[in-house]
Amino acid sequence: MSALTGGRPAPRPAPRDRAADGPAPAGPAAVPFDVDRIREDFPILRQTVRGRPLAYLDNAASAQKPRAVIEAVSRFYTDMSSNVHRGLHELSERATAAYEKSRATVRRFLNAADDREIVFLRGTTEAINLVANTWGVQHVRAGDEIVISEMEHHSNIVPWQLLCERQGARLQIAPITDAGDLRLDALEQLLNPRTRLVALPHVSNALGTVNPVRRIVEIAHGRGVPVLLDGAQAAPHLPVDVRAIGCDFFAFSGHKLYGPTGIGALYARAALLEEMPPWQGGGDMIASVSFEKTTYNRIPYKFEAGTPDIAGAIGLGAAIEYVEGIGWPGIEAHEKDLLDHGTRALSSIPGVRIVGTAREKVSVLSFVVDGVHPHDVGTILDGHGVAIRAGHHCAQPLMDRLGVPATARASLSFYNTRAEIDALEEGIRSVREVFGS
Amino acid sequence: MSEFQDLYQQVILDHNQRPRNFHALEGKVRRSEGHNPLCGDRLTVYLDVQDGQVRDVAFVGDGCAISKASASMMTEAVKGRTREEAEALFRVFHGLLTGDQVSPDDPRLGKLVVFAGVRDYPVRVKCATLAWHTLRAALEDRNDTITTE
Numbered sequence: 001m002s003a004l005t006g007g008r009p010a011p012r013p014a015p016r017d018r019a020a021d022g023p024a025p026a027g028p029a030a031v032p033f034d035v036d037r038i039r040e041d042f043p044i045l046r047q048t049v050r051g052r053p054l055a056y057l058d059n060a061a062s063a064q065k066p067r068a069v070i071e072a073v074s075r076f077y078t079d080m081s082s083n084v085h086r087g088l089h090e091l092s093e094r095a096t097a098a099y100e101k102s103r104a105t106v107r108r109f110l111n112a113a114d115d116r117e118i119v120f121l122r123g124t125t126e127a128i129n130l131v132a133n134t135w136g137v138q139h140v141r142a143g144d145e146i147v148i149s150e151m152e153h154h155s156n157i158v159p160w161q162l163l164c165e166r167q168g169a170r171l172q173i174a175p176i177t178d179a180g181d182l183r184l185d186a187l188e189q190l191l192n193p194r195t196r197l198v199a200l201p202h203v204s205n206a207l208g209t210v211n212p213v214r215r216i217v218e219i220a221h222g223r224g225v226p227v228l229l230d231g232a233q234a235a236p237h238l239p240v241d242v243r244a245i246g247c248d249f250f251a252f253s254g255h256k257l258y259g260p261t262g263i264g265a266l267y268a269r270a271a272l273l274e275e276m277p278p279w280q281g282g283g284d285m286i287a288s289v290s291f292e293k294t295t296y297n298r299i300p301y302k303f304e305a306g307t308p309d310i311a312g313a314i315g316l317g318a319a320i321e322y323v324e325g326i327g328w329p330g331i332e333a334h335e336k337d338l339l340d341h342g343t344r345a346l347s348s349i350p351g352v353r354i355v356g357t358a359r360e361k362v363s364v365l366s367f368v369v370d371g372v373h374p375h376d377v378g379t380i381l382d383g384h385g386v387a388i389r390a391g392h393h394c395a396q397p398l399m400d401r402l403g404v405p406a407t408a409r410a411s412l413s414f415y416n417t418r419a420e421i422d423a424l425e426e427g428i429r430s431v432r433e434v435f436g437s
Numbered sequence: 438m439s440e441f442q443d444l445y446q447q448v449i450l451d452h453n454q455r456p457r458n459f460h461a462l463e464g465k466v467r468r469s470e471g472h473n474p475l476c477g478d479r480l481t482v483y484l485d486v487q488d489g490q491v492r493d494v495a496f497v498g499d500g501c502a503i504s505k506a507s508a509s510m511m512t513e514a515v516k517g518r519t520r521e522e523a524e525a526l527f528r529v530f531h532g533l534l535t536g537d538q539v540s541p542d543d544p545r546l547g548k549l550v551v552f553a554g555v556r557d558y559p560v561r562v563k564c565a566t567l568a569w570h571t572l573r574a575a576l577e578d579r580n581d582t583i584t585t586e
Contacts, residue, residue, distance in 0.1 A: 371454075373501035375476050379558060380441055392477050405477050405499055434445050435502070 033330030038415050041066040041322075045415065052385030055420035060205050060233060060364055060411030061389050063258045065319070072318035073260055076311040084310055085284060085301070099310050102317030103300075106265050109320045110250060111241040116270055119300040120313050123264035124232040125155040127251030128199070130266060130303060131228055132159040134276040135249075136197070142168030144196045147225075149174040149182055150401045151204040154394040156230045160199060169196070176401065180207040180356040184215065191223045198227045202234035202250075206393040206409065207356030208339075208364030210238070217246040226272075232256055236413070237335060237362040239328045242267050254312060259319030263312030266303075273299040280305040331414045335363040338412045338421060345425040351432060355407050363412035366393075369428065372435045374408040380434060381408075384427035386420070443554035444561075445502065452506035457513055458495040466493075470582040471571030473563055478504050480568060484575040491515050491523060494572070501564050503555060508568030514549060520576050527569045534562045 039045050042064050047054050056064060080094035087093065106118045121127045136159075140146065146160050150173055157171075164170055172195070174187040182200070191198075198220045203210050213229060220227045228249035234240055235252040242250050249272070253264040268276075278285055278296050282305035287295040296302045323331070342365045346352050351370035369377055378390030389409045392399045399406060410424055462468075462483035471480050480498025484491065494512045499505075515523040530549050532539030534556050539546070541553040555565045567583075574583045 373505075375501040375561075375564065376445070376503070379444065379561060383441055391475065396477070399477070430441075434441050435450060 031325075031327065031330075033326070033334055033414075035334060035415065035417055038326065039417075041068065042415055043067060043070070049385040049387070050383050052423070055384075055386045055416070055423045057410040057412060057416065057420065057424060058387045058389050059236070059413040059416075060256065060409065062255045062261065063236060063413055064415070065258055065260070065315075066322050068322045069259055069315045069318045073311045073315040076314050081311075083307055095310055098314050098317075099308070102313045105317040105320050106267075109235075109240070109324070110267050111243055112267050113243065114270055116299050117267055117273065119266045119268070119273070119303045120308050121264055121266055121303075122262055122309070123253035123255070124230060124251045125159075125253075127249075127264060127266035128155055128228070128230065129159045130279050131249050131251075131268070132163045133279050134303075135268075135272065136160075136163045137167070138275070138277065140164075140167045140169045140196045143194060144169040145172050145190075145192070145194045146170075147172045147174055147187065147190050147195055147198045147200075149187070149200050150176045151180065151182070151201060151207060151209060151398050152395065153201065153205050153230065153232070154396070155232075156199055156201060157397065173397075174200070176209075178402075180204065180209045180358040182209070182211050182216075184212070184219065187216070188219050191220065191225060195223065195225045198225055199230070200227070201230040201232075202240070203231075203237065203362050204356070204358075204395075204398075205233045205364070206366055206395045206398055206407065207358060208233075208361040208366070208411075209356060209358035210234070210360040210362060212360075213245050213247065221246065233362065233364075236323075238332065248272060254316035254319060257316070257319055258322060259316035260309075260312040263309045263316050265316075270299065273303070276303075278302050278305070282306045284308075326414065334414050335412060338416055338418065339363040339365070341418050342410065342412065342421045342424070345421055346428070349425065349428055349432070352428060355402060355404065363416075365410045365412070366407040367409075368404055368407055369431055369435075372431055374406045376435070377408045377428070377431050380431045381424065381427040384423055384430065386410075386424050386427045388424070444558060446551040446554065448510075448548065448551045449502060449506040452509040453502035456496075456505055456509035458516075459497065459509065460495050461497055462493060462495050467575045467578055469571045469575040469579065471498075471567045471574075472582050472584045473500070473504070473567050474584055475563070476501065478564065478567060480504070480508055480571060482508070482568065482571040482575050484572070486520065486576070489521075490519050491517060496568060496571075500567070501561075503552075503561050503564040504567050507552065507565045510549060510551075511568045511572060514547065515572065523576060524573065527573060530569060531566060534565055 044064050080091050082091040082095045084096040084099045103115050103118050107115045172190045175183050202213050217227045226248040229247045231250045231252040236257045250267040255261040285297050285302050285305040287297050346367055353368050355366040374390035381388055391406050467484040469482050478500030480496050483495045485493040494516055496508045529539055529545045541550050552565050555561050570583045
């Protein structure tokens, strides 16, 4: 384990909707940010791909795991593998303690008020589906409306579509500008007495746009409408404070946050969780069962039927501790430097257009190359050892809105380097050579 | 750049830039839609079959260079052939892309040999076969959308 992971978590910076303009102030306990040392914590980054050093620029799809996470998962299976919440034996006690410690870590990471407000689930998708199938079924009736936006990932469209079909409700779509900013004025105009929920991404996966979530919550709450945030792309890039934001629900995934796949969490205010009916039934979510009547367990266990992904939750806790050990000021400053460097590099190539130029962005660079399909861009970049995503990014309505069938997307993490962006630039120049464009 | 010449051969780039038979067919012709939901590629194949023979074939749509060039070259390869010949050619072409049964030296491939490089890129095989799957649906006179998934 590196010195970084042993460090105390950096103090929580003042809550913001996004990274500050310019380098964030360094916290007093922050270890100096050293990307070379950080890269040593990620075994996978050492390899070569097609004979070139790997430049992994597909972090918005899934981020790589530091050794601290891999070891935490492995430690669960070597030292304490057993079930949680029911064993009377030592191993189960250890497993339960480690699992619940991770819940407390997630609670602290989001600055939620209470551990009971954190439900472990498979990820953002399952978290949104849980809300749609419990709170949604309870509150959304025929003729009601749910507001989403043009920049949604499919996981924040389809669960609401299913709910609307089931209840006879309808979706209202808040528009964005050509640059990829949400149009708050238009969003506000969509709100009316039939609006039951505003469900939006904190950060857009395809464009990198950071939405002004505190302002959005103010607007929605002003009309008595609760807000769900899809936090999948926010959690890895900026400090999230659910109480400062004021949102009612916040969903995120572990694997985009340097943790294992198959684990994520839903934050919801305790009062909401108490009211919500259970979704899946089974073990662990009950207080007592008879054939006549079942009483449900208290929150959050009411929503965690069956044996959870214990190792995953423990790995997620380790991932959060790792990120906190590096500290947000260093992460935000480095990712902003990469974004600026990448924006300059891509802008310097003729025929390349960056898609998504919102005022506030995380380190995501979507782009198109004139006359070349993004999949061909992706294949040629792969030949340069540069891993990016090419396609519709599970945001087909957004692609339609922007008038492109697909884009290529480089999404940058704090372990990426300027040299890797230079490899991206070289790769794109070679795309243009191959295609003679 | 040289390492991509196997995949992006000049012939492929040429067909991508200036696809042949790239238009709709009017009149009483068969029509099938092909869709690759993973990448969003969509194309429509138009087919005029008379007495079991492909009298005319054309396509419209959008996609990556591999899928567009493959559609373009498919139209050239099957025009004038019987249904059985077209289907046999698809089997040979598919064999070239997905395994060792068909060697790039196989004379039945003709110009289609330029796609031999695709077999080193398994995720791109669907790009190269989308037009052919769609053609087969048109040959069978099926109206449902063909997807690669």
